[in-house]
Amino acid sequence: RGRPSVLGISAEANVLPSLAALQSRLGLSDAELTKVVLRTPSMLGYSVEANVLPSLAALQSRLGLDDAELKKVVLGLPAVLGYSIEANVLPKVAFFQRDLGLTDEEVRERVVSYPVMLGYSLEGRLRPRWELCQSMGLPPSMLFSYASKTPEAFEEVCTRARARER
Numbered sequence: 001r002g003r004p005s006v007l008g009i010s011a012e013a014n015v016l017p018s019l020a021a022l023q024s025r026l027g028l029s030d031a032e033l034t035k036v037v038l039r040t041p042s043m044l045g046y047s048v049e050a051n052v053l054p055s056l057a058a059l060q061s062r063l064g065l066d067d068a069e070l071k072k073v074v075l076g077l078p079a080v081l082g083y084s085i086e087a088n089v090l091p092k093v094a095f096f097q098r099d100l101g102l103t104d105e106e107v108r109e110r111v112v113s114y115p116v117m118l119g120y121s122l123e124g125r126l127r128p129r130w131e132l133c134q135s136m137g138l139p140p141s142m143l144f145s146y147a148s149k150t151p152e153a154f155e156e157v158c159t160r161a162r163a164r165e166r
Helices: 011-026 030-039 041-045 048-063 067-076 078-082 085-098 104-113 115-119 122-135 141-145 151-165
Strands: none
Touching (some): 011 030, 011 041, 011 048, 011 067, 030 041, 030 067, 030 078, 041 078, 048 067, 048 078, 048 085, 048 104, 067 104, 067 115, 078 115, 085 115, 104 115, 122 151, 141 151
């Protein structure tokens, strides 16, 4: 009977061709593909041809990423494969440019270096932290360098940075 279905999805008809298409598009090794799937198992149910590949193309085009940079973003944040570019990614890119004053090139560099930034909530995490940095006269780099800190730890880092600047 072949391989069993995963949650009602045929491995031969859906999953394997989708994984092969994704692996080919990003130039992923078998180990890298395994990492992506293990970190984002829900991607097994994504329509790679209809949704994932067009989203990757839009992300690559908007940020001016080369293939190696796109691969680095996906390996750093596999969940990006399921993100809506219009509803999730573009508002963050606009925030980085409009509010933080970053150029297209700077946004590209930051997203490649810190792909997880695309995974954070704009209103729940990024904007409040930027407002804190602004109120303390701190640069946008604080937002990227300490993004993974808890809210309390982020505030503490900002307070120490401000004290050093005085």
